[in-house]
Amino acid sequence: MSGRPARRKSPAGGGVAAAVGTSDVDEDVTALRELAERAGRDLEGASAQDVLRWAHESFGDRFVLASSMADGVLAHLASTVTSGIDVLFLDTGYHFAETLGTRDAIAQVYDVNVRTVLPVLTVGQQEAVYGGRLLQRDPDACCAIRKVEPLARGLAPYTAWASGIRRDEATTRREIGVVEWDARRAKVKVNPLASWTQEQYDFYIADNGILVNPLQFDGYPSIGCAPCTRRVAPGADPRSGRWAQVDDKVECGLHA
Numbered sequence: 001m002s003g004r005p006a007r008r009k010s011p012a013g014g015g016v017a018a019a020v021g022t023s024d025v026d027e028d029v030t031a032l033r034e035l036a037e038r039a040g041r042d043l044e045g046a047s048a049q050d051v052l053r054w055a056h057e058s059f060g061d062r063f064v065l066a067s068s069m070a071d072g073v074l075a076h077l078a079s080t081v082t083s084g085i086d087v088l089f090l091d092t093g094y095h096f097a098e099t100l101g102t103r104d105a106i107a108q109v110y111d112v113n114v115r116t117v118l119p120v121l122t123v124g125q126q127e128a129v130y131g132g133r134l135l136q137r138d139p140d141a142c143c144a145i146r147k148v149e150p151l152a153r154g155l156a157p158y159t160a161w162a163s164g165i166r167r168d169e170a171t172t173r174r175e176i177g178v179v180e181w182d183a184r185r186a187k188v189k190v191n192p193l194a195s196w197t198q199e200q201y202d203f204y205i206a207d208n209g210i211l212v213n214p215l216q217f218d219g220y221p222s223i224g225c226a227p228c229t230r231r232v233a234p235g236a237d238p239r240s241g242r243w244a245q246v247d248d249k250v251e252c253g254l255h256a
């Protein structure tokens with residue numbers, strides 16, 4: 001994992017966070033859950049920037065973004081709210097070179113602090129322990145080793161995390177809130193783009209000249225690990241190219 005600067009102090013928070021005492025939130029899971037649930041109601045309809053601003057004011061350096069490096073939308077939005085926010089990237093060892101290049105470009109271009117998290121096992125070690133082609137024989141196990149555990153480890157220092165998932169991406173994401181309680185990890189989950197449509201997303205990218213993973217221009221509207229991501233036909237479900245080698249897998253386990 002890359003190094004990170006000394007923690008900045010959390011700004012004096014206002015709004016929803018202040019109502020429950022921001023300085024104590026990471027000590028009190030019940031208060032955190034109530035805070036997340038209340039913020040989810042209060043911030044529904046707020047702009048993505050306002051949601052990010054609330055999270056930054058509430059949690060300071062204990063707020064982190066997670067990015068798959070499909071593009072720099074979330075990093076750009078966050079950089080308009082604060083300087084040097086941490087961005088977690090899970091390097092599974094199976095990524096396309098274009099995804100790693102996008103990560104490096106985002107780290108250079110936007111005012112964020114990209115932190116790369118590695119699995120405990122290299123790909124070679126995983127094959128030695130579990131045998132070859134685990135991603136085909138048991139993709140849930142492979143995702144657990146290469147994504148879910150690293151995310152849990154990467155999130156450990158933080159109280160709240162944000163992702164760029166949207167309700168219109170998949171039926172499994174229809175019910176996500178702009179702020180919600182991540183019970184599995186006992187953290188506040190922030191989805192600033194939850195209500196954005198694909199059209200809004202595309203407009204934001206064009207209007208702000210956002211960095212985009214070049215694979216998106218080559219038939220990959222949704223990008224994961226290379227062995228588990230296929231090109232999709234124009235107009236097809238953008239996520240239909242994910243885990244096309246198996247019948248019933250639609251999520252990696254990070255968000256569902």
Ligand code: SF4
Nearest residue numbers: 139142143146225228
């Ligand atoms: S997306 Fe595929 S290669 Fe990546 S961690 Fe999951 S199963 Fe393994």
